[in-house]
Amino acid sequence: MGTESVTRALLNWVPWVLAGLVALGIIISAFKGARRGIFRQGIRFVSVVLAVVLCFFLVRWAQGNYPDYQGMTMGEAAEQARLSEQYASL
Amino acid sequence: MNCFEPDEAVAIAAIPVTTVAFPILFVVLFVLIGLLFLIAYGIISRVLGLAKMHNTLLTRLLGMALGAIQGIAVAGLLLMPLMGFFGIVHDSVESVKNVRQEGEPSPRAALFYDEYVSPIADNPVLKATGFFGGDYMYKALNKVHVNGEAVDMREQAVTLFAVCEETADLQGADFTTLTEQDKALIVRMTNRLNESPYVLDIFSSMVRGTVRALDGGYIEISMSEPYNSTFHNSVHIFADSSAENLSEDIETLRNIYFLLSDDGVLVAIANGDDKEVTDALTTADDSGEIVMRRIIRELDQNEHTRPLVSELSKLSVSLMAGSFGDGVSENVVATYENLKTGLQDVTALRKDDYETDEEYKGAVSDKLDETLKGEGIELEADIIDKMADYVADNYAGAELSDADVDDILISYYDAYKATGELPPIPGLEEAVE
Numbered sequence: 476m477g478t479e480s481v482t483r484a485l486l487n488w489v490p491w492v493l494a495g496l497v498a499l500g501i502i503i504s505a506f507k508g509a510r511r512g513i514f515r516q517g518i519r520f521v522s523v524v525l526a527v528v529l530c531f532f533l534v535r536w537a538q539g540n541y542p543d544y545q546g547m548t549m550g551e552a553a554e555q556a557r558l559s560e561q562y563a564s565l
Numbered sequence: 566m567n568c569f570e571p572d573e574a575v576a577i578a579a580i581p582v583t584t585v586a587f588p589i590l591f592v593v594l595f596v597l598i599g600l601l602f603l604i605a606y607g608i609i610s611r612v613l614g615l616a617k618m619h620n621t622l623l624t625r626l627l628g629m630a631l632g633a634i635q636g637i638a639v640a641g642l643l644l645m646p647l648m649g650f651f652g653i654v655h656d657s658v659e660s661v662k663n664v665r666q667e668g669e670p671s672p673r674a675a676l677f678y679d680e681y682v683s684p685i686a687d688n689p690v691l692k693a694t695g696f697f698g699g700d701y702m703y704k705a706l707n708k709v710h711v712n713g714e715a716v717d718m719r720e721q722a723v724t725l726f727a728v729c730e731e732t733a734d735l736q737g738a739d740f741t742t743l744t745e746q747d748k749a750l751i752v753r754m755t756n757r758l759n760e761s762p763y764v765l766d767i768f769s770s771m772v773r774g775t776v777r778a779l780d781g782g783y784i785e786i787s788m789s790e791p792y793n794s795t796f797h798n799s800v801h802i803f804a805d806s807s808a809e810n811l812s813e814d815i816e817t818l819r820n821i822y823f824l825l826s827d828d829g830v831l832v833a834i835a836n837g838d839d840k841e842v843t844d845a846l847t848t849a850d851d852s853g854e855i856v857m858r859r860i861i862r863e864l865d866q867n868e869h870t871r872p873l874v875s876e877l878s879k880l881s882v883s884l885m886a887g888s889f890g891d892g893v894s895e896n897v898v899a900t901y902e903n904l905k906t907g908l909q910d911v912t913a914l915r916k917d918d919y920e921t922d923e924e925y926k927g928a929v930s931d932k933l934d935e936t937l938k939g940e941g942i943e944l945e946a947d948i949i950d951k952m953a954d955y956v957a958d959n960y961a962g963a964e965l966s967d968a969d970v971d972d973i974l975i976s977y978y979d980a981y982k983a984t985g986e987l988p989p990i991p992g993l994e995e996a997v998e
Contacts, residue, residue: 490688501636508632512620516628520635522602530594534587538709
């Protein structure tokens with residue numbers, strides 16, 4: 476069996492492994508939900524939603540403020556570019 | 566790195582950062598914050614006494630349903646970066662496939678994708694992740710504001726990937742003689758750049774930065790002559806490249822490249838034979854226009870590339886001087902500058918001082934020959950006569966601008982064509998009579 480066929484065989488297994496892991500995760504989560512009951516699970520669910528929302532806005536904030544190699548943020552760099560353009564047009 | 570502009574670095578980094586790094590950051594943050602919320606949940610449920618609460622079958626069933634939904638949501642979020650990245654690869658491969666004409670071989674990238682990437686990228690789990698909100702979340706995380714406009718980095722990444730994938734199909738191509746298929750590929754790649762103003766902006770920034778880096782000696786690009794000197798002398802016009810002019814520049818250079826390839830100029834240059842180069846540069850199309858004139862027309866049509874005409878003139882001087890293989894050396898540049906003044910003496914000859922047109926043209930021919938010989942350029946008498954005719958017809962008594970000097974020097978090719986392709990055959994006319 477050559478390296479190529481081993482690679483292909485492994486690649487063919489990846490979706491199944493992934494599907495298995497996801498299915499297992501969902502079953503465990505459903506089982507825990509049944510053990511907790513709707514009220515406790517409800518609070519747990521709200522905490523997950525809050526975590527998602529918080530992370531989303533944190534990342535959106537970081538997108539506008541990540542530093543480049545000169546230590547400037549994206550906003551600062553855009554402002555500098557605007558000023559250089561203005562200067563060049565004078 | 567000092568040669569690159571700050572906005573350029575941000576622009577170049579924005580695509581991988583937004584399409585790969587930020588979704589991963591999102592997942593990492595989600596896991597960490599999720600753990601903190603799990604602790605908070607434990608405290609809250611103890612404080613509210615929820616831990617001791619008795620469940621009925623109904624509350625358990627509802628809890629199970631909500632738990633399953635939560636499981637799907639968490640799995641979707643964790644797989645989101647993978648789904649997004651493979652989605653970009655998938656879309657770029659599809660885009661490369663879609664533009665293929667019938668009968669063209671499948672793109673190499675598509676073959677590789679089908680063989681190795683497809684089992685992961687197209688598997689139902691990742692597809693389902695997209696369906697259950699992962700796609701929406703990934704798209705939302707990929708929108709950034711650039712110069713006040715919302716740009717979808719995912720689309721830019723698809724364009725960039727597609728350009729790279731099409732480059733793979735040029736592997737093994739003979740770049741001195743492009744096939745129709747190679748040309749179609751190059752056209753598609755360059756057209757793709759025009760599809761995305763953001764990608765075009767990145768490329769123009771890279772071009773500007775590269776010119777600055779070359780000028781500052783931070784990087785060195787070296788190739789064989791005559792390409793080397795022509796490249797280094799010409800590259801400066803791209804110091805002010807922008808998204809607005811780069812698109813047209815790419816088209817001009819692409820058309821010239823195709824002309825040089827189609828008419829065998831690149832092969833002739835590779836062979837290092839001056840005569841062969843001149844023959845190739847004077848190959849006429851159906852309308853009788855020679856390659857050199859077609860190149861000049863291409864350069865002239867684009868204001869930004871017009872200065873390159875003088876670079877071609879310098880190259881022509883090196884060809885006339887028999888040193889084409891050495892490129893545009895310092896000597897050639899000096900000769901070119903001297904010719905600028907020398908040719909003024911040729912056009913300064915007054916037509917009124919001669920009784921007939923033939924006499925005037927004869928004088929122009931002698932003066933032109935003397936000027937060229939003074940610079941070490943010896944051309945055949947027929948070629949000198951034809952060039953002199955061109956000067957007499959178009960520039961009699963004129964004060965020459967730099968563009969006029971270039972035009973006169975490039976008339977060498979027309980003269981060569983007129984005299985070189987149809988040499989007089991002794992005795993032929995008598996035989997016909």
